[in-house]
Amino acid sequence: MKRLLLILLxxxxxxxxxSAQPQEGEASADIDIPSVIFSHIGDSYEWHITDxxxxxxxxxxxxxxYSKTSGWHIFSSxxxxxxxxxxxxxxEDGKIVEMVDGAQVRPFDISITKNVFSLMxxxxxxxxxxxxxxxxYKHHDVLSESPTGIAALMEPLVMMVHxxxxxxxxxxxxxxxxxxxxxxxxxxFNNFIGIIPFFPGGANLTGNIAITMVLALCTFFTVNLTxxxxxxxxxxxxxxxxxxxxxxxxxxxxxxxxxxxxLTIRLFANMLAGHIMILSMVCIIFVMAKMxxxxxxxxxxxxxxxxxxxxxxxxxxxxIQAYVFTMLSSIYIGIAREKG
Amino acid sequence: MISMFLLQTVASAALGKAxxxxxxxxxxxxxxIGIGKIGQATMESIARQPESAGxxxxxxxxxxxxxxxxxxxxxxxxxxxxxxx
Numbered sequence: 001m002k003r004l005l006l007i008l009l010x011x012x013x014x015x016x017x018x019s020a021q022p023q024e025g026e027a028s029a030d031i032d033i034p035s036v037i038f039s040h041i042g043d044s045y046e047w048h049i050t051d052x053x054x055x056x057x058x059x060x061x062x063x064x065x066y067s068k069t070s071g072w073h074i075f076s077s078x079x080x081x082x083x084x085x086x087x088x089x090x091x092e093d094g095k096i097v098e099m100v101d102g103a104q105v106r107p108f109d110i111s112i113t114k115n116v117f118s119l120m121x122x123x124x125x126x127x128x129x130x131x132x133x134x135x136x137y138k139h140h141d142v143l144s145e146s147p148t149g150i151a152a153l154m155e156p157l158v159m160m161v162h163x164x165x166x167x168x169x170x171x172x173x174x175x176x177x178x179x180x181x182x183x184x185x186x187x188x189f190n191n192f193i194g195i196i197p198f199f200p201g202g203a204n205l206t207g208n209i210a211i212t213m214v215l216a217l218c219t220f221f222t223v224n225l226t227x228x229x230x231x232x233x234x235x236x237x238x239x240x241x242x243x244x245x246x247x248x249x250x251x252x253x254x255x256x257x258x259x260x261x262x263l264t265i266r267l268f269a270n271m272l273a274g275h276i277m278i279l280s281m282v283c284i285i286f287v288m289a290k291m292x293x294x295x296x297x298x299x300x301x302x303x304x305x306x307x308x309x310x311x312x313x314x315x316x317x318x319x320i321q322a323y324v325f326t327m328l329s330s331i332y333i334g335i336a337r338e339k340g
Numbered sequence: 341m342i343s344m345f346l347l348q349t350v351a352s353a354a355l356g357k358a359x360x361x362x363x364x365x366x367x368x369x370x371x372x373i374g375i376g377k378i379g380q381a382t383m384e385s386i387a388r389q390p391e392s393a394g395x396x397x398x399x400x401x402x403x404x405x406x407x408x409x410x411x412x413x414x415x416x417x418x419x420x421x422x423x424x425x
Contacts, residue, residue: 262409269412324405327398 011294031286037279041204041272043115044094045077049199059199061117067098067107077111115211118203122190129154130185157185161326168330169337176333179222183215184326191271191318195311206321207271209264216260216267219329224256227336234338259332263325270321274314281307360421363414371411375404 039048047059060078067073070087079085080096089104091097096111097104112120129150136151147155161181165173190205205211235252238245281303288299382400386393 262406265413265416266405266409269416270408273412273415320401320405324402327402328405 031283033280033283033287036283037276040202040279041207041275042094043113043208045080045096045111045113047114047117047199047203061112061114063096063109063111065096065098065107065109065111067100067105069098069100069105073107114203115205115208118193118200118205119190119211121200122186122193122205125193126185126189157188164327165330168327168334170334172337176222176330179218180326180330180333183218183329184322187215187267187322187325188319191322192315194271194275195314195318204271204275206267207275209268212264212268213260215325216263219263219332220260222329223259223332223336226333228339230338231336259328263328267321267325270317274310274317278307278310278314281310356421360418363421364418367411367414367418370414371408374407374411378403378407 045063046061049057049059051057060076063073063075063077063080065073065088073086073088075085080088080090083090087098087100088096089099091104091106095106096109097106099105132149133147133151133154136147136149140147146152158181161184162173162177165177165180169176187206190211193201194204194206196202235256236249238248238252240248284303285300288296288303378400382396385396
């Protein structure tokens, strides 16, 4: 009985207010959750790695601008640290604008931002891995030995995409297989690199709608620029009763335009939602820090476990999204290559 | 007179954010129901014919991807409703 009372007392002590609360006169350091989350999933002119005490450690990437009034400007984003450099300031979306006669004008901006730098790093990684694989195949006879090393890791995935192309496209699948493999591995590698929480990972590239839109447009142009006559005839002049002939082409063209839109949004939203969920889970720890050790302790354990679970789910979603994008691209190409 | 008063109340009550939350919940509900039905059909088919499990698994993943795409359209719209000032 006495032991029970002691345990109960120890438990109630945990509900005392935490000593981490601000003292009189200090500013209240409330964590701003939306800005933390958006700074991790958005693009920025510098790559912020960590904060040591008050000092922030970041890689300041180059800003490359061309403005119609003052020509080319190339400078490190460190110069914009105070928020202003020469005529350039940040607008409310965080992009650099030039003050021309008091009005904000957005110059032609081809800076190396965090997403561009991550794109370069991941492309370099893909190139290195696959050139090494190709080197194995150049020096060994495929029919007499099975691959070793990195070629053994990549071969099942490449064969999976190759077989997907063969069964969906038909006889001339070899022409489209390079594009499908590129799309698959680009999405797969960038998804995985986005899950890694520290430099050089964690840049949320496929959660950027511009990147996914370009991938979907690549599929769109591949499908429509290499479509057979039969495909266009089925779309624009189908074999239907006369009263349907005006609306069927409209519906078909609309669906052909909606396919890249759905590819874009599917990949973008899946990756973005995954990142936001993981970041929210981790931010729970910081929000609970002020509420006393009784809540802080268990919630930290829950948050870490749940965050780990979400990270593993993200790995699965990364693979599934790459697979679904490539599968749908191959299906669309197969439909476009049908020969009557 | 009353309509002007009501309009002002509605505009200032940030109803966009409130309904964005409801919209996200409905999108999650729709995705769960859709993918649940796909999973149910796949389970029953694999139980009837276990050797076709590989084919059925690929088709299930593709169909689930399409259903999730539709649900995520709604999620993106809700996110825009919350974020855009």
